[in-house]
Amino acid sequence: MARKALITGITGQDGSYLAEFLLEKGYEVHGIKRRASLFNTQRVDHIYQDPHTNNQNFQLHYGDLTDTSNLTRIIQEVQPDEVYNLGAQSHVAVSFEAPEYTADVDGIGTLRLLEAIRFLGLEKKTRFYQASTSELYGLVQEIPQRETTPFYPRSPYAVAKLYSYWITVNYREAYGMYACNGILFNHESPRRGETFVTRKITRGLANISQGLEECLYMGNIDSLRDWGHAKDYVRMQWMMLQQDAAEDFVIATGLQYSVRAFIRWSAAELGIELEFTGEGVDEIATVVSVDNSISPALKPGDVILRIDPRYFRPAEVETLLGDPAKAKAKLGWEPEITAQEMCAEMVAEDLKTARRHALLKEHGMEMAVSLE
Ligand code: NDP
Ligand code: GDR
Numbered sequence: 413m414a415r416k417a418l419i420t421g422i423t424g425q426d427g428s429y430l431a432e433f434l435l436e437k438g439y440e441v442h443g444i445k446r447r448a449s450l451f452n453t454q455r456v457d458h459i460y461q462d463p464h465t466n467n468q469n470f471q472l473h474y475g476d477l478t479d480t481s482n483l484t485r486i487i488q489e490v491q492p493d494e495v496y497n498l499g500a501q502s503h504v505a506v507s508f509e510a511p512e513y514t515a516d517v518d519g520i521g522t523l524r525l526l527e528a529i530r531f532l533g534l535e536k537k538t539r540f541y542q543a544s545t546s547e548l549y550g551l552v553q554e555i556p557q558r559e560t561t562p563f564y565p566r567s568p569y570a571v572a573k574l575y576s577y578w579i580t581v582n583y584r585e586a587y588g589m590y591a592c593n594g595i596l597f598n599h600e601s602p603r604r605g606e607t608f609v610t611r612k613i614t615r616g617l618a619n620i621s622q623g624l625e626e627c628l629y630m631g632n633i634d635s636l637r638d639w640g641h642a643k644d645y646v647r648m649q650w651m652m653l654q655q656d657a658a659e660d661f662v663i664a665t666g667l668q669y670s671v672r673a674f675i676r677w678s679a680a681e682l683g684i685e686l687e688f689t690g691e692g693v694d695e696i697a698t699v700v701s702v703d704n705s706i707s708p709a710l711k712p713g714d715v716i717l718r719i720d721p722r723y724f725r726p727a728e729v730e731t732l733l734g735d736p737a738k739a740k741a742k743l744g745w746e747p748e749i750t751a752q753e754m755c756a757e758m759v760a761e762d763l764k765t766a767r768r769h770a771l772l773k774e775h776g777m778e779m780a781v782s783l784e
Pocket of ligand 2: 502503504505544545546547596597598599607608609610612629630631632633635636637671723724725728729730
């Protein structure tokens with residue numbers, strides 16, 4: 413019999429890659445999707461199976477992490493061998509605007525799942541993975557950050573995730589459940605949500621290169637992050653549930669770059685050389701030279717990036733750098749895709765979309781480009 417996995421957040425970036433990965437491993441994959449007024453399954457549509465056919469190994473269930481009875485019913489129906497709790501209000505800046513909702517979903521949602529597993533008597537059968545985060549380190553107490561580094565969360569998102577981290581540890585210790593935390597540093601891909609910084613940059617610059625937008629407005633571009641590729645990171649989520657005993661692991665590349673560096677790499681992929689001038693909120697980026705075969709809409713002297721304080725956060729996490737030594741030593745895990753390779757892949761995908769939109773525009777079929 414195929415092993416069964418239940419993924420919350422299956423419609424998100426990680427959920428979609430993890431679902432692909434588990435299907436390839438022969439799992440029967442179940443996922444929880446939220447009811448929305450528009451289709452919200454774009455990231456998994458390519459693996460979706462017509463519900464009218466038999467022997468499906470990929471099934472979606474309507475649900476929400478705020479709904480205890482719904483979660484309990486789905487777990488009872490599925491009887492999963494593994495639960496991956498990836499569902500979350502995952503945007504740090506948004507968590508300052510919706511702190512209570514974020515706490516409910518990202519904090520209490522985890523408790524609801526753990527309690528459902530226990531209540532149904534599955535605590536010895538069902539293994540549990542919690543999507544913990546480098547945001548727990550917040551105001552960093554040690555460089556680089558490892559499993560033993562003290563936490564100092566700096567946002568409602570991180571505080572909610574701190575609760576989830578500890579309730580996962582607590583259920584492991586109190587009830588002997590196989591429950592573990594992956595403390596994952598930032599990971600990105602062409603499927604990254606459009607308002608996270610890397611995707612905002614690759615998509616924004618690709619649009620600008622084709623004349624679909626004029627300027628990218630950014631927040632703190634001095635911020636430093638340890639960026640990996642989501643594909644490498646979901647592999648590790650599965651590996652963490654295949655050990656003899658549950659343990660928590662930091663997943664990171666061990667390399668750190670600034671948001672400004674990511675902007676430069678993205679621009680370079682589009683044949684654009686940028687010069688940054690000015691300071692603080694007056695900083696701008698100007699095109700120094702451009703390859704018009706890639707970026708036909710631009711010329712030297714164009715200002716394509718400005719700072720907008722609306723993207724500053726009430727409390728910022730300035731620097732994150734992970735130490736993945738434990739994951740390497742105990743699980744043999746190492747990232748295979750570099751941040752620069754990932755950036756190139758993201759730009760290439762966003763450029764394809766921007767070119768399609770530009771072509772439609774040229775033929776009088778302009779499509780509105782969503783902006784934040
Ligand atoms: P995404 O934002 O891409 O996906 C989040 C998923 O959670 C979506 O499927 C979303 O559904 C779902 N979701 C949101 N609210 C609810 C709710 N109330 N009930 C049920 N599902 C809900 O995040 P990622 O894939 O990037 O991240 C996966 C997890 O890993 C998250 O928990 C995130 O906090 C955590 N994490 C992410 C890191 C990263 O760098 N990507 C690093 C460390 C941790 P919908 O599609 O309908 O919005
Ligand atoms: P983060 O990711 O907050 O680290 O959380 P994000 O990409 O949103 O921000 C990274 C850094 O870039 C700075 N920044 C901007 N960020 C956004 N979104 N938009 C901007 O315009 C902008 N300008 C500068 C931010 O201030 C920040 O310093 C992500 C999420 O996936 C979390 O769910 C996850 O837990 C952590 O990564 C690890």
